[in-house]
Amino acid sequence: MSALDETDRALLRALSRDARQTAGALGRKLGLSQPATWRRIKRLEEAGILKGRRLRLDPQALGFGVTVFLGVKLAAKGRVSVEDFERAVTAIPEVQVVQHVLGAYDYRLRVVARDISDFERVLRRRIMTLPGAGEVEANVLLSEERRPGPLG
Template identity: 80%
Template sequence: MIDLDELDRKLLFALAKDATQSAGALGRRFGLSQPATWRRIKRLQDAGIIKGHRLRLDAEALGFGVTVFLGVKLARKGHISLDDFERAVSAIPEVQTVEHVLGLYDYRLRVVARDLPDFERVLRRRIMTLPGAGDVEANVLLSEERLPGPLGVSLGD
């Protein structure tokens, strides 16, 4: 782990808000040259603090109006391999994230669908037929806000 100074924290917070900002623009904003800013960003990447850049798509604008969080408990009969379940569920295009969790359920999935009948089709024909799929609990997303995230709050502390 590397020590982060105040400029590193400011850069991380700025990039977390908008990763498309150039090193030159960030440098001007924080009083650094473009090469110095780029070196800091590269150091943060090399240290594994910055793991990559993601493109966030608007699912609703793409025709996917329903997002459902599924808790999935694996059936104990046959002792299915976690790797087999993860590989099979990851191949379903409507499944956006697969998280192995501790608690009542073994996995938490984020699933998008065009509408509720489409979600029911995905659930019945794809998810419930997976090897080892047992009990499921569905929570339909009503609204979502994008907050700065836990690091945005704690970086200044």
């Protein structure tokens, strides 16, 4: 794909604010026809720049009042495969995000729970029993602001 032009960038900014907009509505905002807007969206999808449109749920509205970021260090890298750990951790419904990272920990997890007691249950019964789980560090989310991305 050739470089993004200013219209592509404006289209991506508009979609990042509200991905539910129709091609017609987007086109009117950008001074394009509906078919021209749709072609640009398809081109951005085919190039791998636009990777779908996701629904964002509000965990608190669904009864999950606590979000915790966990740093997990594998206990014995030689004895347990990374694939076994990843397979097991992704099966835990409270774990929303699993990131394999470099640094002090091997993995970073985003975990939601109803409250601190529920998080303790998830930690003790599910996360600490994972194959290879070793040292764990927890950081409780106090607040979160959504920041505009690089196209801002």
